[in-house]
Amino acid sequence: MFEVIHSGIMTTVQDLGRPGYSSAGIPLSGAADPFSLKVGNLLVGNRSGEAGLEILLNGLQLVALKKMIIAVTGADLGPMLNKEKILMWSSIEIEKGDVLSFPFIKPSSLKGCRAYLTVAGGVGVPVILGSKSTCLPGNFGGFNGRAIKKGDRIEVGNSLLPFSELKNRRLSEMKRPHFDNPWEIRVILGPHDHLFTEESIEMFFSHAWRVSYKASRFGVRYIGPKFNFKPRPPHQVKRDPKGDPSNIPSQGVPVGAIEIAGGEEPIAIGVDGPSSTGYAMIATIISADVWKIGQSTPDDLTSFRRVGIDEAYQILIDAEEWIEMEDILRGG
């Protein structure tokens, strides 16, 4: 169990989310960087889909209310235990009264922006529609439907394994993801590439896009040149002469779709994003790369690289064989 001393910028309870409810307008939610959460869970002996805390940038401070095994994975935000830096991607035993904190570090000197705190036994919050994830747009799930705040007490479940088996486990260096800026994000062209001029599509793939400060779990905006659209078909002009060419009749939008609102900033839809949109989507990020928008930090540069669907399936198959238990090493 933990008590929150400082909430930090935003800390939420997340597991792998709530798939299958988009038709009720319920977003996927879950960890914005699921790989890091899954590894964190394996390090502390949990099922890979157990809930942990997703920590954005700096400021979080927690005090342990009992002996626990924890791990911090994801972006290295410089976590400290009682004022000493702790190892990332490693399981650590902590004692009652220990203080875990994420000090202030300039975001521009960080690689990635989200860390995951996992704990043996998992974070204990109610399961709603099959998930413990916080749904910020619906104000439900996680810890009382909101980000945690000062004074909250966070329950922890029972460890699946004895602590003696869980101490000092770490992920081999080779298997750790790189949060290096500039990002290369692989996408499949479409569904609405037919609405854009060829020059604009080429520009989308050749430009180095800057991540805007409007970056959150809802979506990430990119700063760069404007887009041009092909002339609208006559029946649409007739119906609405002044219509915006980036508008489409509302339709479903998945996590990772890149919509071009008003022909201006591309927006990559995040895990808490809307379930439908009225803007043309130029491309969709492949499943295996969606986590990259979850670690993209304002001012990072991003280029989008086109892949075909069969290549995307193969990348996904390779990514699913992401980790074997033998990659989790024992001993310091």
Added chain:
Amino acid sequence: MTTYRICGDRFLIVEFGDEVDLSLNFKAIFMKEVIKKEDIKGISDIIVGTCALMIGYDPFEIRMNDLVEILKELEKEGIALDKKIPSRLITIPVLFNDRWTRECSKAHHLLPDLESIAEYNGVSIEEFVSVYTSTDYWVKYVGFSPGLVAFNALDSRKELRSPQLKSPRTWTPPGAVGVHRSGNCIYAVNTPGGVKMVGRTPLLIFDINQKNPAFKDSPALFSPGDRIRLIPLSGEKEYLQIEKNGDSYPYEIEEGTYSGNLMKEAISV
């Protein structure tokens, strides 16, 4: 003409047209029913849009090309307007020109929306309410934010319009009824929004706790293809009475079906 569009490695978009036309929406909902009945292995989601479906699939179970082949076969069986789909008629009480949406506008330094919408449509507020509640509405889709329902007048002569706010609100009272340039919506949860508000319903249309039996199948009250009848409330007293008893309120839900032909008749009167 149906168009199949690739949307990443887990979704496929099936477009029945590119206009806000309720008969295209009917086709999308009908196709959803056909696909559901077929119980195709690997389909994870079917999300209805204004004139399209977004179909989620598990690439470890089925690949896009095979899915498209199956759907094309199903399409051959006919998505005709003489077919019927399940369509419930759900009655929703609304307090127009209510205190809460007015206070929300005020908090955003905006004039009350209803006055500007009435003016835009060239009617008084009373006339607006009278026209607005004189038609049933067709639910096009549910979503954007949790439980939000998007709908259009079945009697197209009664359709009222409004431009959207230039700069969106940072919050919206749950239950707010909104009018925009191509339809209407009811906000289900507190969310930012750019659609102007005309009133508020005391009923929940999204309940994650699923307490009232109206939510037994889903936390969202509405499904695409349902019809909505809006009933004006007399005042705040009646509003608060309904709101207080929300968990046991007997939602007026009439089970039924609707055909594309009925819709065509209704929208072309």
